[in-house]
Structures are given as C-alpha cells and as structure tokens.
Amino acid sequence: PESMLFSYRGVLYPATISSPETLEALKSFETRSDDVILAGYPKTGTNWLDQMVKELESTDAKYTEEEMKERINAEKKLEIFPRLELGDPGIYERMKKMPSRRIILTHLPPHLLPSSVLQSKAKILVLVRNPKDTAVSYYHFYNNMPVLPSFTSWDEYFAAFMNGKLTWGSYFDHLVEWNKYIDHEKIMVISYEELKEDQVLGMKKIAAFFGFSLCEEDFHRIAKKTSFQAMKEKSNETHGKFGDILFRKGVVGNWRQFFSKAQNEEMDRKFEECLGGTKLAAKMKYDVYCK
Ligand code: A3P
Numbered sequence: 001p002e003s004m005l006f007s008y009r010g011v012l013y014p015a016t017i018s019s020p021e022t023l024e025a026l027k028s029f030e031t032r033s034d035d036v037i038l039a040g041y042p043k044t045g046t047n048w049l050d051q052m053v054k055e056l057e058s059t060d061a062k063y064t065e066e067e068m069k070e071r072i073n074a075e076k077k078l079e080i081f082p083r084l085e086l087g088d089p090g091i092y093e094r095m096k097k098m099p100s101r102r103i104i105l106t107h108l109p110p111h112l113l114p115s116s117v118l119q120s121k122a123k124i125l126v127l128v129r130n131p132k133d134t135a136v137s138y139y140h141f142y143n144n145m146p147v148l149p150s151f152t153s154w155d156e157y158f159a160a161f162m163n164g165k166l167t168w169g170s171y172f173d174h175l176v177e178w179n180k181y182i183d184h185e186k187i188m189v190i191s192y193e194e195l196k197e198d199q200v201l202g203m204k205k206i207a208a209f210f211g212f213s214l215c216e217e218d219f220h221r222i223a224k225k226t227s228f229q230a231m232k233e234k235s236n237e238t239h240g241k242f243g244d245i246l247f248r249k250g251v252v253g254n255w256r257q258f259f260s261k262a263q264n265e266e267m268d269r270k271f272e273e274c275l276g277g278t279k280l281a282a283k284m285k286y287d288v289y290c291k
Pocket of ligand 1: 041042043044045046047048133136137138140226227228229231246247248249250251254
C-alpha cells in the first residue's frame with residue numbers, strides 16, 4: 001500500500017493521479033490576475049465550495065449557453081484535473097488554453113503553491129473546517145477510495161492524522177501557514193461551519209470578495225442547487241456509488257461519534273499549541289464546534 005503514495009518535499013500524494021514530475025512542472029504554472037483560486041485541505045468541503053463558486057461566477061458573468069458549453073468542453077478536452085496539483089506534467093501547458101475566468105482548486109498550503117499564485121493579483125479563498133470533523137471525513141475517504149491505502153482502525157488513522165502522515169500533509173501545518181496570510185487583502189477565509197449555518201450569507205461574502213454581482217434570488221437559487229441532498233443526488237446519477245463516498249454526511253459534529261476522551265484532549269492540546277490565540281482560531285470558532 002505504501003507504493004500507492006509518493007513523497008515530494010516531505011508531503012505525501014496519491015501516486016496514481018499525480019507524480020513528482022507533475023509537482024515539478026507545477027512551478028511553471030502561470031496565474032492570471034482574474035483567476036479564482038480556492039484553497040482548502042482535503043475534506044474541508046472543497047467540492048461544495050467549488051460548485052458554489054462556479055454557480056456564483058457564471059451567474060455574474062452571464063455566459064450564453066454557447067459560452068457555458070465551451071467552458072465545460074474546454075475542461076474535458078484539455079483533460080484538466082479537478083485539483084491544481086493532480087494530473088500529468090503537461091497539464092499546466094494545457095491550462096493556458098482554458099477560457100477566463102478560470103476557477104482553480106488546490107489542497108496545497110502556501111509554501112507548496114507555485115510562486116505566481118501568491119505574487120499575482122488573483123484572489124484566494126481559503127476554506128477551513130474544524131479539525132475534528134475534517135479528520136473523521138478524511139478517515140472515511142481514505143478507507144473508501146481505491147487510490148488511497150486503508151487503515152485497519154480509527155485509532156491507527158488518528159495517529160497518522162495527528163502526525164501529518166496523510167496525503168497533503170498535516171492539517172495543523174496548513175492552518176498555521178494560512179493564518180500568516182489572514183490579513184492579506186487578496187485572501188479571504190471562510191469556514192465550512194459558517195456556510196452550513198447560513199449558506200446565503202456565506203455566498204454573499206464570497207461574491208463580495210470576488211466582485212461578483214448577483215441578486216437576492218440568485219443566492220437562494222444557488223443555495224438550493226448546491227444543498228447536500230441536491231449535490232448527492234446529482235453525483236449519484238453521474239458517478240453511481242462514488243457519490244456516496246464524496247457526499248457522506250455533510251454535517252457539523254459527527255466527530256463526537258469517533259473521538260475517545262483521550263483523542264479529544266490530544267487534539268484540543270495540539271490545536272491550542274499550534275493556533276491558540278490566532279485570528280484563524282477565532283474565525284474557526286474552535287470552542288463552539290470542537291468542545
Ligand atoms: P463528511 O465526510 O463529513 O460528510 P471535500 O469536498 O473537500 O472532499 O469535502 C467533503 C466533505 O464535504 C464531506 O464531509 C461531504 O459530505 C461534505 N459536503 C459535500 N457537499 C456538501 C454540501 N453540499 N453541503 C454540506 N456538506 C457537503
């Protein structure tokens with residue numbers, strides 16, 4: 001199972017969908033100032049955010065049916081992977097042919113992103129989720145995805161999560177890194193939990209950040225279209241059972257069914273040690289969602 005993964009600059013990646021050559025080629029990726037960049041550690045709700053932002057962007061752009069088709073076809077024709085760091089090394093050359101505005105998703109933390117991403121004017125929306133639910137979600141994903149090795153028990157997995165021995169590395173390191181950028185004007189942080197609590201309000205913040213203009217009705221339409229149930233049904237239609245893996249529960253607080261008392265305390269300590277007193281911790285409302 002170890003051969004299912006490879007390590008690049010100290011971080012693990014799935015070997016069937018990426019390679020050291022791809023990550024090497026990633027350095028050549030050219031950011032456009034109007035790229036819409038979405039960054040989030042795996043299982044923080046990145047597919048949900050992607051869908052929402054695609055809807056917000058296309059509503060703002062008022063693409064014609066023809067243009068919409070062209071955008072979807074371009075992704076297929078160019079064999080663009082749904083994550084910036086996945087695919088073959090030729091992907092960055094092909095991405096040059098994608099029509100603007102490109103919506104680009106990544107699980108990478110700032111120091112592993114190509115330098116042009118942080119240097120350009122392109123805005124970056126960072127998605128965070130409380131680490132306990134993120135850990136539980138990733139556990140199920142790891143054990144259900146054929147491209148990832150399985151763990152024999154939750155306890156074994158938990159140790160790997162705490163030590164950052166998972167694909168895309170340590171979630172705590174990600175958070176510590178993004179916290180350093182929290183005041184940059186081209187960066188905004190949004191949490192899974194605030195989107196769950198009031199999706200329309202969350203989407204209004206996202207639209208304001210990217211400069212998308214939509215009317216009240218649009219936000220409600222998009223919230224409906226990207227609800228957990230709606231997205232799960234759509235995914236089941238196209239992907240069959242795979243939809244059940246991607247759309248597992250979609251709730252806040254599922255961690256309570258998995259964490260032992262000791263694991264709970266260990267994570268509280270670790271979070272405090274890494275992020276205690278930071279703006280990002282306040283934004284994530286750790287005390288509300290993890291206690
Ligand atoms: P759970 O495993 O806790 O259910 P990612 O897309 O980054 O892989 O994140 C997956 C997590 O987001 C899963 O969490 C999934 O259920 C949840 N999710 C996906 N679509 C969602 C939606 N429309 N609303 C709420 N949660 C959603």
